[in-house]
Amino acid sequence: MSLRAQLSSGVNSLEAVRSIVGVGRPASLRDILARYQQPIVIDEPLVTPDGIALGGHHTITLGRDGSVRHQGHMRATGFPSFTFGVRTVLVNDAGVPAVAIASGRVHGTSELGDRVSTWDQSAPNPLVALHWAAMKRSRPETSINRDADFFGTIGDVLGFVGSLAVGAVVAGPAGVCIVLGVHTADLAGFDEHLGIAGLAGVAVAGGVLVVFGPGAIIPAIVAGAAAGTAVELAIKHRPMEAPERAFAERVFGPTLPVDRIVLTNLLGIGKRPFTIPSIGRAILVNLGAGFNDPIGYAGFGDPDNPEQQAPGQLFIHELVHAWQIDTETFLPGLMCEAIGAQLTTLGGNMDVYRYGAAGQAFSEYNPEQRASIVDDWFAGSGKQARLDEQRAVEDDSNPYFRYVRDNIRNRIP
Numbered sequence: 001m002s003l004r005a006q007l008s009s010g011v012n013s014l015e016a017v018r019s020i021v022g023v024g025r026p027a028s029l030r031d032i033l034a035r036y037q038q039p040i041v042i043d044e045p046l047v048t049p050d051g052i053a054l055g056g057h058h059t060i061t062l063g064r065d066g067s068v069r070h071q072g073h074m075r076a077t078g079f080p081s082f083t084f085g086v087r088t089v090l091v092n093d094a095g096v097p098a099v100a101i102a103s104g105r106v107h108g109t110s111e112l113g114d115r116v117s118t119w120d121q122s123a124p125n126p127l128v129a130l131h132w133a134a135m136k137r138s139r140p141e142t143s144i145n146r147d148a149d150f151f152g153t154i155g156d157v158l159g160f161v162g163s164l165a166v167g168a169v170v171a172g173p174a175g176v177c178i179v180l181g182v183h184t185a186d187l188a189g190f191d192e193h194l195g196i197a198g199l200a201g202v203a204v205a206g207g208v209l210v211v212f213g214p215g216a217i218i219p220a221i222v223a224g225a226a227a228g229t230a231v232e233l234a235i236k237h238r239p240m241e242a243p244e245r246a247f248a249e250r251v252f253g254p255t256l257p258v259d260r261i262v263l264t265n266l267l268g269i270g271k272r273p274f275t276i277p278s279i280g281r282a283i284l285v286n287l288g289a290g291f292n293d294p295i296g297y298a299g300f301g302d303p304d305n306p307e308q309q310a311p312g313q314l315f316i317h318e319l320v321h322a323w324q325i326d327t328e329t330f331l332p333g334l335m336c337e338a339i340g341a342q343l344t345t346l347g348g349n350m351d352v353y354r355y356g357a358a359g360q361a362f363s364e365y366n367p368e369q370r371a372s373i374v375d376d377w378f379a380g381s382g383k384q385a386r387l388d389e390q391r392a393v394e395d396d397s398n399p400y401f402r403y404v405r406d407n408i409r410n411r412i413p
């Protein structure tokens with residue numbers, strides 16, 4: 001494994017790694033890397049303010065490979081019973097917070113029932129591996145909530161988790177909060193019927209619109225919503241219509257998961273479109289201002305950005321991400337602009353989209369490069385524009401056409 005591969009997003013030098021792991025000089029490369037790879041273990045008592053007969057302990061363990069385990073218990077130590085929530089946010093200067101949640105009910109001597117509520121859940125999260133450097137320099141901020149009203153109905157779980165995480169998310173430049181795990185003892189947990197405006201996995205939390213994807217929470221806005229409009233009323237979503245399916249078929253053939261795709265007018269942080277697997281089987285293709293007429297729309301999703309590209313090009317780009325979500329096993333950063341790319345593009349660096357010469361295997365390009373190869377092929381733009389400036393739209397003699405023909409149309413990632 002190369003040194004580069006052993007590091008992670010946002011880490012460019014050994015000096016950066018040295019400062020993350022806190023190894024003084026002189027330290028061997030081997031020492032530094034070994035410390036960097038060591039698991040992160042947060043082990044702490046769960047202590048409520050004086051006089052509250054409730055307490056416990058928990059341990060959160062994160063592995064370099066993205067493994068996550070959250071174990072713990074809470075106990076009622078006196079007369080009253082409690083419904084509790086334990087939230088730990090890993091805060092870091094990279095703006096990639098992570099949150100672990102556990103909730104349940106413990107019974108005091110005032111009533112029958114278990115005095116102790118335990119949890120032990122493991123779920124790998126590729127975002128932990130991707131943002132390992134940020135995780136490595138995080139500090140935990142744990143709080144205990146014992147307000148039963150928080151957990152009154154199942155729908156509140158989304159709002160609860162979102163509100164806990166959202167302050168940190170909005171403050172951070174990356175616009176993502178990694179969800180390490182949500183354990184809800186008495187509730188069924190996330191469910192594809194949850195959501196607002198009939199859109200699964202979308203909630204308003206702490207006044208902010210958030211989208212729940214696998215292992216992450218992403219704040220979102222509604223493109224062009226008038227100030228003062230209730231967000232629930234401004235969100236639009238729908239399946240792909242027949243002309244849009246036919247349009248997409250020109251590029252994808254029959255390989256696009258059209259029945260999973262839900263088009264929306266949402267945008268991520270930085271007013272960027274993004275595509276994300278949502279709760280259940282749905283894939284949210286968030287087109288912002290491109291929602292009403294994806295085939296004819298020539299912008300970049302942000303209604304205030306005058307830049308233009310070919311009509312339909314944004315639609316094709318985001319549909320490539322939907323195709324990736326459907327055909328590829330989960331890739332960290334696959335959620336497009338909202339997570340992977342934004343980390344590097346908010347500062348104006350668009351390198352993550354730039355791809356090299358045709359010839360390598362499709363899988364050797366990163367997910368954004370793959371999407372750009374396809375949308376440039378569709379539009380005859382970017383690196384695939386012809387020197388005579390005639391647009392070589394959907395050009396079969398273009399050297400990048402092989403990826404559309406051999407990979408996209410054959411469902412080979």
Ligand SMILES: [Zn+2]
Pocket residue numbers: 317321336337368371
């Ligand atoms: Zn993209």
